Amino acid sequence: xxxxxxxxxxxxxxxxxxxxxxxVQALKGVDLVLHHGEVLGLVGDNAAGKSTLMKVLSGAYIxxxxxxxxxxxxxxxxxxxxxxxxxxxxxYQDLALANNLDITANVFLGREAISVQLGPLRVMDSRRMExxxxxxxxxxxxxxxxxxxxxxxxxxxxxxxxxxxxxxxxDSRVIIxxxxxxxxxxxxxxxxxxxxxxxxxxxxxxxxxxxxxxDIYSVSDRLMVMRQGRKVRDAPITDSIDDFRERVVxxxxxxxxxxxxxxxx
Amino acid sequence: xxxxxxxxAQRHNVRDFxxxxxxVVIVVFFTxxxxxxxxxxxxxxxxxxxxxxxxxxAVGMTLVIVIRHIDLSVGYFAGTLxxxxxxxxxxxxxxxxxxxxxxxxLGIVGGLLTGFLVAQMRIPxxxxxxxxxLFYQGLLQWVTRGTGTIVIDNEVFNALGxxxxxxxxxxxxxxxxxxxxxxxxxxAIVVFVISEVTNRRKTQSYNFEVLPMNMFILKLAFISFxxxxxxxxxxxxxxxxxxxxxxIFVVLIYSYITSKTVVGRHIYAVGxxxxxxxxxxxxxxxxxxxxxxxxxxxxxxxxxxxxSWLRSATTIAGRGMELDAIAAAFVGGAAVxxxxxxxxxxxxxxxxxxxxxxxxxxxxADISVQYMVRAFVLAGAVIFDVATxxxxx
Numbered sequence: 166x167x168x169x170x171x172x173x174x175x176x177x178x179x180x181x182x183x184x185x186x187x188x189v190q191a192l193k194g195v196d197l198v199l200h201h202g203e204v205l206g207l208v209g210d211n212a213a214g215k216s217t218l219m220k221v222l223s224g225a226y227i228x229x230x231x232x233x234x235x236x237x238x239x240x241x242x243x244x245x246x247x248x249x250x251x252x253x254x255x256x257y258q259d260l261a262l263a264n265n266l267d268i269t270a271n272v273f274l275g276r277e278a279i280s281v282q283l284g285p286l287r288v289m290d291s292r293r294m295e296x297x298x299x300x301x302x303x304x305x306x307x308x309x310x311x312x313x314x315x316x317x318x319x320x321x322x323x324x325x326x327x328x329x330x331x332x333x334x335x336d337s338r339v340i341i342x343x344x345x346x347x348x349x350x351x352x353x354x355x356x357x358x359x360x361x362x363x364x365x366x367x368x369x370x371x372x373x374x375x376x377x378x379x380d381i382y383s384v385s386d387r388l389m390v391m392r393q394g395r396k397v398r399d400a401p402i403t404d405s406i407d408d409f410r411e412r413v414v415x416x417x418x419x420x421x422x423x424x425x426x427x428x429x430x
Numbered sequence: 431x432x433x434x435x436x437x438x439a440q441r442h443n444v445r446d447f448x449x450x451x452x453x454v455v456i457v458v459f460f461t462x463x464x465x466x467x468x469x470x471x472x473x474x475x476x477x478x479x480x481x482x483x484x485x486x487x488a489v490g491m492t493l494v495i496v497i498r499h500i501d502l503s504v505g506y507f508a509g510t511l512x513x514x515x516x517x518x519x520x521x522x523x524x525x526x527x528x529x530x531x532x533x534x535x536l537g538i539v540g541g542l543l544t545g546f547l548v549a550q551m552r553i554p555x556x557x558x559x560x561x562x563x564l565f566y567q568g569l570l571q572w573v574t575r576g577t578g579t580i581v582i583d584n585e586v587f588n589a590l591g592x593x594x595x596x597x598x599x600x601x602x603x604x605x606x607x608x609x610x611x612x613x614x615x616x617x618a619i620v621v622f623v624i625s626e627v628t629n630r631r632k633t634q635s636y637n638f639e640v641l642p643m644n645m646f647i648l649k650l651a652f653i654s655f656x657x658x659x660x661x662x663x664x665x666x667x668x669x670x671x672x673x674x675x676x677x678i679f680v681v682l683i684y685s686y687i688t689s690k691t692v693v694g695r696h697i698y699a700v701g702x703x704x705x706x707x708x709x710x711x712x713x714x715x716x717x718x719x720x721x722x723x724x725x726x727x728x729x730x731x732x733x734x735x736x737x738s739w740l741r742s743a744t745t746i747a748g749r750g751m752e753l754d755a756i757a758a759a760f761v762g763g764a765a766v767x768x769x770x771x772x773x774x775x776x777x778x779x780x781x782x783x784x785x786x787x788x789x790x791x792x793x794x795a796d797i798s799v800q801y802m803v804r805a806f807v808l809a810g811a812v813i814f815d816v817a818t819x820x821x822x823x
Binding site: 245246249257261262263264265266270274275276277279283286287288289291292295296311 | 632633636638639687690691692693695696698699701702703705706707709710711712768769770
C-alpha cells in the first residue's frame with residue numbers, strides 16, 4: 166500500500182472547487198487529493214455534491230472557482246475529451262457503452278487503431294484491436310469468452326467490467342467510477358470489486374463513488390465524505406466495518422463534521 | 431470445434447441466414463409458378479435494372495435509419511434531380527459527364543441541407559424530410575411545368591439505365607453467352623476466394639478463432655456457386671447491365687466503408703448510443719451531416735438511374751420511391767431503434783420486394799393482391815427480426 170504521507174506530488178489535486186447551478190451552490194469550496202496507486206472512496210447522501218465534483222474532474226462541468234492540478238500541473242479542463250487526453254477516465258453510472266457493437270469496438274470507441282489511410286478514409290486494424298482487447302481482459306482477469314461478443318448479450322456485471330476495462334485501456338492516470346456496483350447481483354458485485362483490487366494492484370489511481378458503504382470499505386484506502394457541497398471527512402480507513410459504517414453515517418447526516426468552520430462559502 | 435458446434439456458434443446469424451433463405455424460397459417459388467420464366471436471363475436482367483434505383487436509395491436509407499433518423503424526401507428529390515439531368519442535357523445542351531457531376535453535386539448539397547435541418551436546427555428528421563417531400567414535389571412540378579415530361583434522347587445517358595457492358599467482338603465460342611460478363615464473374619470468384627483465404631491466414635496468425643476448415647470450404651463453395659449462377663444468368667441475355675455495375679459498385683464501396691473504416695464504426699456507434707459516442711469524442715453532428723450528405727449523393731445516383739431507365743423525366747418521377755427504399759431497409763434487417771442494419775441486407779431487401787412484384791406480375795396477379803402480399807412480407811420480416819433478436823439475447 167502506498168503511504169500518502171511519503172508522496173510528494175499527488176496524481177490529482179483539486180483546490181477550493183466551487184460550482185453553482187442557478188441559485189443552488191452545489192460545491193462550496195471542496196478540496197480533494199488523490200495519491201498514486203490509491204483508491205479513494207467518495208460517499209455522501211444524494212445531492213451532497215460528489216457526482217458534481219467528479220463531473221468537474223472529468224471535464225463535464227467547468228468549475229466557477231478553484232484549481233485542478235494533475236501531477237502538480239495546473240490544468241483548465243474544457244470538456245470530457247480534454248480530461249481524457251490528460252488521462253482522467255470516467256466510468257459512467259449508465260455505462261455509456263454502445264449495445265449494438267462488440268466488446269472490442271466499445272473498448273476502442275473513438276480511439277480506433279488504424280492500419281492504412283485511404284484519402285479521407287481511415288481503415289481500422291481490426292485484428293490488432295481484437296488482440297489488444299483480449300489481452301486487456303486477460304490482464305484484468307475478466308472472464309468473457311470472446312471479445313467479439315455484442316455488448317447487448319453481456320450480463321450487467323460483464324458490462325460493468327467492459328466499461329471499467331475500457332477506462333484502463335489507454336494509459337489512464339485516474340479512473341473515476343460512479344456507482345460501479347449499482348444494479349448488480351451479489352456475485353457480480355464481488356467480481357467488480359475484485360477488478361478494482363486488481364487495478365489497484367497494477368498501480369491504478371482510483372476514485373470510487375458508491376452508496377454501498379461495505380463496497381467502499383472493502384476496496385478503498387481512504388474515505389472522503391461530502392455533505393451539502395462540502396467535505397466533512399477525509400481520513401484513511403482503519404476501523405472495523407461496523408464502526409466504519411456508524412461513523413460514516415454520522416458524517417453523512419451531519420452529526421459530525423471535521424471541517425466545520427474551515428471553509429468559507 | 432465440430433461442424434455442428436460451428437453451426438450452433440453461428441446461431442446469432444440466423445437473422446442474416448433467414449433472409450437469404452427467404453430470398454431463395456421466393457426465387458424458387460416464382461420459378462416454379464411461372465414455368466421457369468422468372469429465372470430467365472432476360473427477366474432477371476430487367477428485374478435488376480428496375481430495382482437498381484430503389485436499391486441505391488435503400489443503401490443510403492439504411493445508414494439514415496442506423497443513426498435513428500428517416501428520410502421521406504428522397505423519392506421526389508431523386509425525381510427532381512432526374513429532371514435537372516434531363517434539362518441539362520436537353521435545354522442547357524451540356525454533355526453527359528458535366529450533367530452527371532452537376533446532378534451529383536446538387537444531390538450532396540440537398541442531402542447536407544437535410545443534415546443541417548436535422549443536426550443543426552434539431553428538427554426531427556421525420557418532420558424535416560416531410561417538408562422536403564412537399565418541397566421537392568413542388569420543385570419537380572415547377573421545373574417541368576412548362577415542358578411536361580421531358581424526353582431524354584442522349585444515348586450515352588440512357589445506356590446507364592438500359593444498356594449493357596460491351597462484349598469482346600469476334601469470339602465464336604458460346605455464341606449465346608456474354609463473355610465479358612463470364613470473365614468478370616470468374617474474376618469476382620477468384621478475388622473472393624483469395625481474399626477469404628488470406629484473411630483466414632492472417633486471423634489464424636493472430637491465434638484467433640476461425641471457421642473450421644470444412645465449414646470454411648463449404649462457405650467458399652456456396653458463395654462461389656451463387657456468384658457463378660448469377661453470372662451465368664446475366665451472361666445468358668445481354669450481359670451485365672450498367673445499372674447492375676453501378677449497384678455493385680455502390681454496394682462494395684458502402685459495405686467496405688461501413689464495416690472496415692473508422693467512420694463506418696462511428697456511424698453505428700452513433701446509432702447504438704449517441705451519448706456514449708459523444709463522450710468518446712465522436713461528433714454526432716458531423717456523422718449526421720455525413721450520413722445525410724451520402725443519402726443525397728445516392729439520391730442523385732438513383733435519380734440518374736431512374737430517368738435514364740425511363741429515358742425521360744416526368745412530373746411525378748420518384749413518387750413513393752422513398753417508401754420502397756424504407757421498406758427494403760426494414761426487410762433487410764434495419765431496426766427502427768437504430769444501430770442495426772447492413773448495406774447488403776438492404777440490397778437483399780430491395781431484391782426481395784422487387785422479386786415479389788416481378789414474380790406476381792408474371793403470374794398475372796392483380797395489383798391489389800400484390801400490395802397485400804408485400805405488406806405481409808414486410809411485416810413478416812420485421813416479426814422474424816424481433817423474434818430472433820429476443821431468442822438469441
